[in-house]
Amino acid sequence: MILMDNIIREGHPTLRVKAEEVKFPLTEEDKNLAADMLEYLINSQDPETAEKYGLRPGIGLAANQVNVSKRMFALHLEDEKGELLSFVAINPKIVSHSVEKTYLTGGEGCLSVDRQVPGYVPRYARITAKFFTVDGKEQKMRLKGLPAIAFQHELDHLNGIMFYDHINEENPFASIPDSIPFG
Ligand SMILES: OCN(O)CCCc1ccccc1
Numbered sequence: 072m073i074l075m076d077n078i079i080r081e082g083h084p085t086l087r088v089k090a091e092e093v094k095f096p097l098t099e100e101d102k103n104l105a106a107d108m109l110e111y112l113i114n115s116q117d118p119e120t121a122e123k124y125g126l127r128p129g130i131g132l133a134a135n136q137v138n139v140s141k142r143m144f145a146l147h148l149e150d151e152k153g154e155l156l157s158f159v160a161i162n163p164k165i166v167s168h169s170v171e172k173t174y175l176t177g178g179e180g181c182l183s184v185d186r187q188v189p190g191y192v193p194r195y196a197r198i199t200a201k202f203f204t205v206d207g208k209e210q211k212m213r214l215k216g217l218p219a220i221a222f223q224h225e226l227d228h229l230n231g232i233m234f235y236d237h238i239n240e241e242n243p244f245a246s247i248p249d250s251i252p253f254g
């Protein structure tokens with residue numbers, strides 16, 4: 072199982088490397104990694120398990136956060152209708168997005184960042200995403216709200232981008248044009 076010790080922290084070079092496309096069919100190793108990443112999120116959101124293993128709760132995890140520079144990430148969260156979104160996205164892409172932006176009013180955090188970095192993180196409010204599942208099926212998904220924000224946070228990781236790269240340095244809480252605050 073993935074533990075906090077397996078999650079690399081800012082300063083580790085792998086977090087700043089653009090991850091490589093995953094080849095299909097997936098190797099057993101890639102399949103196991105995908106399952107382990109999703110299992111981490113589920114474990115981290117269960118208070119007992121998180122306490123027992125000292126896991127920081129997360130709604131997403133990218134492969135390069137466990138030092139594997141491959142284009143895959145896991146998401147495990149509920150949307151605003153309370154629908155569970157739980158999947159591993161392989162070779163994910165944003166194929167279209169809204170002009171409108173959104174941002175979490177409380178800012179963002181990251182399992183690879185052991186500090187608070189205050190400020191608004193501008194994200195596209197709505198996206199159309201494409202990715203492959205572990206068994207090679209292509210998925211097309213329209214996301215908004217927290218799922219859209221999380222998908223963009225994880226996709227950034229695969230491109231070596233950290234959430235705070237998007238925060239306005241002069242004024243971290245500067246209003247974001249064309250934006251709808253979330254949360
Ligand atoms: O990369 C995943 N991760 O560091 C866990 C937190 C993900 C996250 C996603 C959206 C908004 C805030 C935080």
Ligand code: NI
Binds near residue numbers: 180181182224228
């Ligand atoms: Ni992160």
